[in-house]
Amino acid sequence: MEKAMVEVQHVTMDFRRDCNRTTHLKEFAVNLLTGRHHIEKFRALDDVTLTVPQGCVMGLIGPNGAGKSTLLKVISGIYRPSGGQALVHGSLVPMLELGSGFDADLTGRENILLNGAILGYSKAFLLPKVEQIIDYSELRDFIDMPLKTYSSGMLARLAFSIASVVEPDVLIVDEILSVGDEHFQRKSRARMLELMKGSSRAVIFVSHNLQQLREMCDRVIWLDHGRIRMQGAAGEVCDAYEREAAAT
Amino acid sequence: MHKKNIFRYGFLLEQLVKRNFNTKYRQSVLGILWSFLNPLLTMAVQYLVFSALFRSDISHFPVYLLTGIILFSFMNECVTLGMDAIVASGPLIKKVAMPMAVYPLSRCITALIGLGLSLIPLGGAMLLSGTPLTPALLLIPAAALLTFCFALGMSLLMCTLNVFFRDTRFLWSVASLLWTYATPIFYPITIIPAAWQPVFRLNPMYQLITFMRTIVLEGLCPSAGQWGMCLLAAALPLALGVFVFRKTQDRFVFHL
Numbered sequence: 001m002e003k004a005m006v007e008v009q010h011v012t013m014d015f016r017r018d019c020n021r022t023t024h025l026k027e028f029a030v031n032l033l034t035g036r037h038h039i040e041k042f043r044a045l046d047d048v049t050l051t052v053p054q055g056c057v058m059g060l061i062g063p064n065g066a067g068k069s070t071l072l073k074v075i076s077g078i079y080r081p082s083g084g085q086a087l088v089h090g091s092l093v094p095m096l097e098l099g100s101g102f103d104a105d106l107t108g109r110e111n112i113l114l115n116g117a118i119l120g121y122s123k124a125f126l127l128p129k130v131e132q133i134i135d136y137s138e139l140r141d142f143i144d145m146p147l148k149t150y151s152s153g154m155l156a157r158l159a160f161s162i163a164s165v166v167e168p169d170v171l172i173v174d175e176i177l178s179v180g181d182e183h184f185q186r187k188s189r190a191r192m193l194e195l196m197k198g199s200s201r202a203v204i205f206v207s208h209n210l211q212q213l214r215e216m217c218d219r220v221i222w223l224d225h226g227r228i229r230m231q232g233a234a235g236e237v238c239d240a241y242e243r244e245a246a247a248t
Numbered sequence: 249m250h251k252k253n254i255f256r257y258g259f260l261l262e263q264l265v266k267r268n269f270n271t272k273y274r275q276s277v278l279g280i281l282w283s284f285l286n287p288l289l290t291m292a293v294q295y296l297v298f299s300a301l302f303r304s305d306i307s308h309f310p311v312y313l314l315t316g317i318i319l320f321s322f323m324n325e326c327v328t329l330g331m332d333a334i335v336a337s338g339p340l341i342k343k344v345a346m347p348m349a350v351y352p353l354s355r356c357i358t359a360l361i362g363l364g365l366s367l368i369p370l371g372g373a374m375l376l377s378g379t380p381l382t383p384a385l386l387l388i389p390a391a392a393l394l395t396f397c398f399a400l401g402m403s404l405l406m407c408t409l410n411v412f413f414r415d416t417r418f419l420w421s422v423a424s425l426l427w428t429y430a431t432p433i434f435y436p437i438t439i440i441p442a443a444w445q446p447v448f449r450l451n452p453m454y455q456l457i458t459f460m461r462t463i464v465l466e467g468l469c470p471s472a473g474q475w476g477m478c479l480l481a482a483a484l485p486l487a488l489g490v491f492v493f494r495k496t497q498d499r500f501v502f503h504l
């Protein structure tokens with residue numbers, strides 16, 4: 001096996017479910033005085049350990065609420081785990097909801113710089129790539145107009161184009177994206193596959209499409225109630241998951 | 249975790265400052281002119297109201313007013329804008345990991361640029377009122393920087409509080425109003441009863457504004473005592489703000 005790109009070691013994630021969640025100083029003061037502050041913990045990930053080596057496409061499967069998105073957020077560094085640690089070696093691009101950093105008042109071109117900076121690209125890396133991003137998005141005619149004049153399909157195109165110019169070491173995908181019109185959907189899907197196939201990178205992606213998982217993944221992890229239920233070769237895990245789904 | 253190292257995010261900081269600056273100045277018709285007019289108009293009103301009371305005690309009263317107004321509203325802007333920075337970026341913070349201090353910091357830097365712009369009307373008022381231009385004016389950046397550090401510290405503290413308790417902004421709007429009156433901006437500290445003056449001198453904004461006035465009005469380098477007080481006024485709140493922000497920032501995401 002080649003070197004590990006992502007190492008998740010005994011990660012536990014507890015969410016606080018405050019029964020009377022205080023978002024106001026006034027309530028907080030009242031609760032403090034009346035001693036009515038009750039916190040309930042909810043364990044969304046329980047002792048999860050996994051390794052994704054270089055060149056591996058790792059699928060993540062499990063019912064809703066299993067903790068898949070939470071795991072991706074821990075790996076991306078958005079959540080700090082309550083226990084254990086998640087190590088990522090190299091650059092990471094999370095393809096979670098794209099374009100969340102857009103500013104409607106800025107032009108498309110300005111948003112490319114802003115969004116690229118948010119994703120952690122350096123100036124030296126991004127500036128030479130701007131024209132390539134514009135070409136890829138096929139939005140050159142609109143690129144100097146404010147984003148509030150864009151349709152949602154155009155926004156999605158721009159977002160995908162910014163996120164996909166990079167060649168990250170680790171790619172995190174929560175459900176394969178299909179954005180824009182049919183033509184752009186096909187194009188972005190092809191680019192996604194191209195990115196995922198790169199032999200120097202590690203990919204973790206969540207999907208409910210077993211067909212897709214079998215085709216694309218080397219390994220699959222089945223997550224259930226925050227625990228790893230099973231992990232192994234894609235076919236094996238998908239078969240087991242399918243059998244259980246059929247039984248219930 | 250390298251994603252959280254703010255020193256790798258200079259480019260993001262630059263983009264955010266540019267964005268803040270654009271939204272501030274591109275959208276209003278008067279644009280940058282407004283940032284000149286705003287302190288001048290405030291000064292004009294205060295001059296009309298208070299000059300009968302205090303003009304005899306204070307030479308170059310318009311410049312006296314303007315230094316106080318400019319520094320105080322700079323601090324107020326840092327806190328008011330910075331306080332909202334994390335909450336306003338909530339949707340983004342839930343999706344991409346980054347050092348969260350870039351948000352309040354970028355807003356304070358935007359306000360600092362605004363402070364730089366408001367030195368132009370200050371210069372104008374100095375010329376018109378015949379305040380001598382001295383080499384001491386070269387120390388204005390030091391005064392600005394010290395005030396910036398204090399304001400950034402306050403901004404980080406209030407920003408943290410605002411993530412956990414959304415009514416912080418109401419608290420701040422009351423507090424900042426009281427603070428304006430408790431700071432000798434349009435009056436000299438000598439009108440405060442002698443017994444109370446030591447308390448008023450503990451106000452960091454009083455120290456910083458007096459520092460600025462020594463430079464601008466008296467044309468002098470502030471005394472060692474003034475430097476000491478202002479360094480404390482800048483360093484302690486900044487250290488506290490950075491400490492509290494860093495301690496709690498991992499939990500922000502659960503409150504957005």
Ligand SMILES: Nc1ncnc2c1ncn2[C@@H]1O[C@H](COP(=O)(O)OP(=O)(O)O)[C@@H](O)[C@H]1O
Pocket residue numbers: 015016042044062063064065066067068069070071502
């Ligand atoms: N920020 C949060 N606060 C409290 N509970 C959460 C939070 N995020 C997720 N959860 C809970 O954690 C569990 C796992 O959620 P998630 O990771 O989104 O599941 P999946 O993506 O597998 O459908 C769910 O029960 C969900 O309610």
Ligand SMILES: [Mg+2]
Pocket residue numbers: 068069
């Ligand atoms: Mg999910």
